[in-house]
Amino acid sequence: MKNRKILLSEQEIPEKWYNIVHDMPNKPLPPLHPGTKEPIGPEALAPLFPMELIKQEVTTEKWVDIPEEVRDVYKLWRPTPMFRAYGLEAALDTPAKIYYKYEGVSPSGSHKPNTAVAQAYYSKQEGVRRITTETGAGQWGSALSFACQHFGIECEVYMVKISYEQKPYRKVMMNTWGATVHASPSNLTEAGRKILAEDPDSPGSLGIAISEAVERAASDEKTKYALGSVLNHVLMHQTVIGLEAVKQMEKAGDMPDIVVAPFGGGSNFAGISFPFLRLNLEEGRNIRCIAAEPSSCPKLTRGVFRYDFGDAVGMTPLLPMYTLGHTFVPAPIHAGGLRYHGAGVVVSQLLRDKLIEARAHDQVECFEAGVLFARAEGIIPAPETNHAIATAIQEANKCKEEGVSRTILIHLCGHGNFDLAAYENYLSGKLVKHEITSEQIAAALAKIDTPVID
Amino acid sequence: MKNRKILLSEQEIPEKWYNIVHDMPNKPLPPLHPGTKEPIGPEALAPLFPMELIKQEVTTEKWVDIPEEVRDVYKLWRPTPMFRAYGLEAALDTPAKIYYKYEGVSPSGSHKPNTAVAQAYYSKQEGVRRITTETGAGQWGSALSFACQHFGIECEVYMVKISYEQKPYRKVMMNTWGATVHASPSNLTEAGRKILAEDPDSPGSLGIAISEAVERAASDEKTKYALGSVLNHVLMHQTVIGLEAVKQMEKAGDMPDIVVAPFGGGSNFAGISFPFLRLNLEEGRNIRCIAAEPSSCPKLTRGVFRYDFGDAVGMTPLLPMYTLGHTFVPAPIHAGGLRYHGAGVVVSQLLRDKLIEARAHDQVECFEAGVLFARAEGIIPAPETNHAIATAIQEANKCKEEGVSRTILIHLCGHGNFDLAAYENYLSGKLVKHEITSEQIAAALAKIDTPVID
Numbered sequence: 001m002k003n004r005k006i007l008l009s010e011q012e013i014p015e016k017w018y019n020i021v022h023d024m025p026n027k028p029l030p031p032l033h034p035g036t037k038e039p040i041g042p043e044a045l046a047p048l049f050p051m052e053l054i055k056q057e058v059t060t061e062k063w064v065d066i067p068e069e070v071r072d073v074y075k076l077w078r079p080t081p082m083f084r085a086y087g088l089e090a091a092l093d094t095p096a097k098i099y100y101k102y103e104g105v106s107p108s109g110s111h112k113p114n115t116a117v118a119q120a121y122y123s124k125q126e127g128v129r130r131i132t133t134e135t136g137a138g139q140w141g142s143a144l145s146f147a148c149q150h151f152g153i154e155c156e157v158y159m160v161k162i163s164y165e166q167k168p169y170r171k172v173m174m175n176t177w178g179a180t181v182h183a184s185p186s187n188l189t190e191a192g193r194k195i196l197a198e199d200p201d202s203p204g205s206l207g208i209a210i211s212e213a214v215e216r217a218a219s220d221e222k223t224k225y226a227l228g229s230v231l232n233h234v235l236m237h238q239t240v241i242g243l244e245a246v247k248q249m250e251k252a253g254d255m256p257d258i259v260v261a262p263f264g265g266g267s268n269f270a271g272i273s274f275p276f277l278r279l280n281l282e283e284g285r286n287i288r289c290i291a292a293e294p295s296s297c298p299k300l301t302r303g304v305f306r307y308d309f310g311d312a313v314g315m316t317p318l319l320p321m322y323t324l325g326h327t328f329v330p331a332p333i334h335a336g337g338l339r340y341h342g343a344g345v346v347v348s349q350l351l352r353d354k355l356i357e358a359r360a361h362d363q364v365e366c367f368e369a370g371v372l373f374a375r376a377e378g379i380i381p382a383p384e385t386n387h388a389i390a391t392a393i394q395e396a397n398k399c400k401e402e403g404v405s406r407t408i409l410i411h412l413c414g415h416g417n418f419d420l421a422a423y424e425n426y427l428s429g430k431l432v433k434h435e436i437t438s439e440q441i442a443a444a445l446a447k448i449d450t451p452v453i454d
Numbered sequence: 455m456k457n458r459k460i461l462l463s464e465q466e467i468p469e470k471w472y473n474i475v476h477d478m479p480n481k482p483l484p485p486l487h488p489g490t491k492e493p494i495g496p497e498a499l500a501p502l503f504p505m506e507l508i509k510q511e512v513t514t515e516k517w518v519d520i521p522e523e524v525r526d527v528y529k530l531w532r533p534t535p536m537f538r539a540y541g542l543e544a545a546l547d548t549p550a551k552i553y554y555k556y557e558g559v560s561p562s563g564s565h566k567p568n569t570a571v572a573q574a575y576y577s578k579q580e581g582v583r584r585i586t587t588e589t590g591a592g593q594w595g596s597a598l599s600f601a602c603q604h605f606g607i608e609c610e611v612y613m614v615k616i617s618y619e620q621k622p623y624r625k626v627m628m629n630t631w632g633a634t635v636h637a638s639p640s641n642l643t644e645a646g647r648k649i650l651a652e653d654p655d656s657p658g659s660l661g662i663a664i665s666e667a668v669e670r671a672a673s674d675e676k677t678k679y680a681l682g683s684v685l686n687h688v689l690m691h692q693t694v695i696g697l698e699a700v701k702q703m704e705k706a707g708d709m710p711d712i713v714v715a716p717f718g719g720g721s722n723f724a725g726i727s728f729p730f731l732r733l734n735l736e737e738g739r740n741i742r743c744i745a746a747e748p749s750s751c752p753k754l755t756r757g758v759f760r761y762d763f764g765d766a767v768g769m770t771p772l773l774p775m776y777t778l779g780h781t782f783v784p785a786p787i788h789a790g791g792l793r794y795h796g797a798g799v800v801v802s803q804l805l806r807d808k809l810i811e812a813r814a815h816d817q818v819e820c821f822e823a824g825v826l827f828a829r830a831e832g833i834i835p836a837p838e839t840n841h842a843i844a845t846a847i848q849e850a851n852k853c854k855e856e857g858v859s860r861t862i863l864i865h866l867c868g869h870g871n872f873d874l875a876a877y878e879n880y881l882s883g884k885l886v887k888h889e890i891t892s893e894q895i896a897a898a899l900a901k902i903d904t905p906v907i908d
Contacts (some may be wrong), residue, residue, distance in 0.1 A: 003464045004464065004526075004527065004529040004530060005464060005529065007463070009461070010457045010458065010459060022560040048679070072458075075457065075459065076458060076831070076832045076834070077536075083530075083603055105559060106832075107831075107832030107834070109871070146832055149829050168870075168874075168878075169874035169875065172874035172875070172877050172878040172881070173834065173871075173874055173877075175877075175881050176825060176828050176829075176834055176874070176877050176881065177828065177829060178829065198716075201890070371576065371630060374630050374631065375603050375630075375631060375632065377530070377561075378530045378560075378561030378600055378604075379561055380561070380630055384578065417563070417623075417627075417871040417872065418871065420622075420623035420626040420627055420630070421623065421626070422621075423626050423627075423629075423630050424626040424629070427626070427629050427630065
């Protein structure tokens with residue numbers, strides 16, 4: 001009988017992260033100071049991040065060493081398995097060959113610990129006592145709580161209020177690993193109080209929660225801030241996923257024609273796709289990498305490429321990104337981890353250069369895909385993950401229509417054990433579509449007056 | 455750096471289950487007819503179970519082939535990883551070497567699919583259309599839902615009411631895999647109605663839920679019943695865990711002095727320990743196998759060895775078991791999977807013959823152990839699993855006191871992703887002990903009039 005899994009040994013955990021910036025034909029534009037709107041250097045980040053992470057943020061070196069201590073923690077769940085999706089292929093009756101790389105085996109159930117552990121490690125090295133952060137669905141906050149616990153650092157999490165209420169167990173998970181969790185917007189920060197004054201019933205957003213966590217970190221020298229996506233170093237840490245996946249595809253004697261991943265801020269997508277894009281850039285291969293985003297938060301498919309803030313209030317440097325405007329508050333879809341107005345700088349530049357693709361899916365279509373997957377393969381995916389599955393199903397169906405076989409690799413970035421209320425909503429027929437009109441997008445963009453890029 | 459995991463390939467998934475009955479010095483006593491109290495043969499089970507499972511229930515063959523189709527489904531998560539618990543060892547500052555075999559990587563998050571898949575497979579082979587079952591914490595019901603979905607069989611689950619209310623997401627998980635779930639006691643069965651008439655607020659118990667599921671199966675020819683523990687064939691299916699674990703310990707160049715597992719009906723404990731007991735029985739080794747049970751449901755440590763019913767109402771054959779009496783309703787502890795009045799026949803005989811040991815822990819002690827484990831190793835264990843961790847910690851501390859190193863293997867049978875309400879209870883200091891007095895045990899035993907064993 002055929003193998004379902006392609007496994008690697010602990011010795012095959014990558015020893016270096018891959019930095020795609022080195023290989024990009026057009027390097028990212030510089031960040032700008034939020035006040036002067038002049039380009040800023042790495043020193044501007046020093047109040048918020050440990051120096052080593054700032055260095056990684058701006059480096060153009062192709063490879064960055066993964067410390068032994070970080071690889072040692074990775075061994076708690078890495079290398080992660082890759083599966084051939086025989087069940088899904090049969091359910092779709094497709095000639096496509098489908099594989100998935102499964103990051104849900106980590107303690108917190110997603111890919112997020114890959115960077116959380118690295119960030120906590122460097123923070124510890126530099127004497128940091130407390131790390132603040134934001135979290136949407138709770139995946140990132142859980143991962144950072146786990147990582148901080150491991151290195152003996154305090155962790156303070158601002159959790160988007162709608163998720164805080166929808167997913168109380170994510171909070172308990174963070175508490176179990178010793179973290180403190182606040183619903184955002186909170187009354188603990190200026191940023192939070194400002195939002196609450198305008199809208200006491202604000203469901204919150206990742207942008208707002210970032211503002212709160214950044215404010216707290218900026219106000220205390222021994223406190224730093226950690227971001228779960230968007231930034232270059234975060235995307236780079238996630239490349240362990242794709243580096244393993246390339247090895248696993250080689251072991252399987254195959255190579256994907258298409259790689260699909262959910263898209264929030266970009267680290268999930270970058271993690272699996274950059275090492276495959278490297279093969280395109282280095283060897284002239286033509287592996288299509290598709291970012292799957294929610295149609296209710298379509299920055300890649302319907303946003304604009306311009307400078308914008310990373311947070312909702314306008315405290316961060318201005319970044320060149322695909323954005324819906326930093327004041328955009330996405331509909332309260334269940335894929336909380338994708339409710340972010342902008343895309344990471346590196347991914348934005350790659351999209352602008354047409355080196356990657358993007359596609360949007362409604363949440364009803366995504367849950368349909370997720371339930372099909374769960375019944376065919378066993379694993380119940382996270383709502384975020386369902387976006388990638390929806391894209392993969394479209395591509396597999398296209399293979400069937402065209403009568404051709406292509407190899408599709410899905411980034412199955414997390415399990416849905418904390419998202420079953422969302423599944424209940426879908427199964428009982430109560431889940432609603434969240435369409436967004438061109439007028440709504442135009443209105444959100446009209447609110448920002450940050451520099452436009454030609 | 456040292457490896458944390460000991461992994462096997464899919465080719466190393468066992469090809470046969472191990473049947474300890476073959477090697478037992480004293481074979482189990484026969485089951486008795488509930489009415490006549492005379493020994494019954496396998497034909498008495500025919501209304502409830504597929505023939506192949508009945509054969510497995512009574513066989514004394516040492517090895518039973520695992521069908522290729524079952525091994526193929528096992529490949530979705532098996533072989534499961536074994537970990538060296540370096541983090542826990544450091545946290546305890548113990549000279550003991552601690553390992554854990556982790557079954558939480560299965561789609562439903564516990565060891566239960568090992569037998570669910572086998573039972574669904576044989577049912578399908580024999581033309582069964584629907585399977586009914588009971589579930590406590592939801593681990594078993596989830597596993598059977600997943601397995602039935604895979605083989606295209608309807609699944610109807612009676613879930614103990616206290617767990618149904620405490621763990622709504624387990625129900626949704628079963629629904630996602632296509633199963634129907636009822637809170638037990640329900641109004642759908644005579645057994646349920648009888649209990650509700652006596653106590654409309656009954657929190658339910660595994661014994662009651664079994665009565666309901668059995669009644670439904672007995673009333674329709676194409677419907678069979680599946681049990682998640684207790685019976686010989688169920689215990690045997692779980693031996694894939696221990697068979698893998700023996701190989702993994704050999705790969706690690708080590709062998710346990712002590713194997714610990716949680717104890718509900720016995721399949722969890724049997725799964726990991728029987729292949730090690732085989733080494734005791736065959737080679738005269740002295741591996742101590744300890745069953746860890748809740749002090750609120752202490753059938754092994756404070757129950758009596760006698761004939762008793764498997765269900766609460768008295769419909770099943772009488773089985774020779776350690777029991778607290780079939781009408782015993784355990785306190786509503788969070789480890790719902792261990793709230794069962796009796797112990798499987800084979801395990802009971804082994805305990806009577808002093809070939810295994812048992813130990814009881816209060817739930818507060820168990821959650822303390824679980825949180826320590828989560829902080830040291832990352833994985834948040836199920837409340838059931840915490841019982842084994844509590845025993846392992848006692849043994850590791852004893853090693854420290856005595857200044858000796860022993861090798862301890864924990865059966866980490868499931869994750870606690872659906873049990874975070876329980877963790878919240880513990881972390882907020884609200885979790886209560888459930889002591890049980892000798893008078894309460896005597897009163898429960900006084901209610902039964904089943905045959906006593908000398």
